[in-house]
Amino acid sequence: MLTGKRPDSRFGTIAYVENGVNSYYNGLAVQLNKRFAHGIEGLLSYTWSHEIDDGQSYGESTNNLWLSSPSYWLNNGDYAADKGSGLEDQRHRFVLSWVWTPTFSKSTGAFSRYVVNNWQVSSITTMASGHPYGSMNVYLTDTPVSGMFSNYSLNGSGLSSRAPWLPVDNYYYPAMYRSDARLTKSLPFTERYKLDLNLEVFNLANTWSATSFTSNRAFTEAKGVITPTPQNLYVPSAAYASPDGTEARRFQISARFTF
DSSP: OOOSSOSOTTOOOOOOOOOOOOEEEEEEEEEEEEEEETTEEEEEEEEEEEEEESSOOOTTOHHHHHOSSOTTOSSTTOGGGGOEEOTTOOOEEEEEEEEEOOOOOOOOSHHIIIIISOEEEEEEEEEEOOOEEEOOEEEESSOSSTTOSOSSSTTSSSSOOBOTTSOTTOEEOOOEEEEEEEEEEEEESSSSOEEEEEEEEESTTOOOOOSEESOOEEEEEETTEEEEOGGGTTOEEEOOOTTTTOOSOEEEEEEEEEO
16 A cells, blocks of 8 residues: 555556456347237347446546546456446346237228227337446545545555445336327328328336446445445436436327328
8 A cells, every 4th residue: 555655756657458358248149029919019138238347437438548537447457356246237128129010900991090099099008127337426525544545545556445345236217118009090191192190108107217326435434444334325416318308208299291
C-alpha cells in the first residue's frame, strides 16, 4: 500500500494493459411455431440464460476496454474476486405473439364484407426477469484505518466501493411484463382498393417497473462502524422504455389505404 509520495516523480499514472478478464454465457432457447390455419397463427419463444463475468461492466463500455475507470474491481488485478452474474444477465424471457383473423360468415354480400367479416386481432406479450442493476456499496465518511491510500473503498485501494461480503451485482431490476394489442377492420372496396382501420394499445395492462434508481448506498461507515442504510437504497428515479420513451399505457388510431 502506497502512503507517501510517488517513488519516481518523473512518472504519473502507469497503466498496465492486459487481457485478464473472462466472460461466460450459457443459454437455452425454445421456440414453437403454429402456422396459419383456421384463421389463427402464433409464435412462442422462451430463453433461459446466465451471463457471468469478472466485473467488467457492459461489454460495450470503453472504460472496460481501456481501464480508464477501474472501479469495477475490489483489488487491482484480482479479477476473480469479482466473478459473478454480469450486468447483461437475464435468466428468463418469454414472448408470445399471435394473429387471429376469424371468418364469421361465408356470405360475400356487402354487410358481411363491411361489418361481419374482415376483422383481425393480434398481440405480442413479453415477460422477462430483471437483470442486475449493480452492487450494493459502502459509503465511507472518514478514514477508518490510519494511513489508508484512499477512503473511497473499505480496503483502501480506491477501486470498487461495493460491499465485499456480498456477491457482485446483487441488486436486480424488477421483472418486466408488457402486452401490446391491435384490432384491425378491413374495408375491401374492390380487389385493388382496401382501407384498414387500426386501434392499437401499447402496454395493455399498464404495468410499470423502474429503469433507474437514485443510489446503491446500502451501508455507511463512520468511525470504523458499518451501519445498514436501506432508507435511500435503490429508490426508483425513472421509468422509460425503448423505443417509446415511456412505460405508460397508450392508445393509437391509424388508417392505411391500399391501392
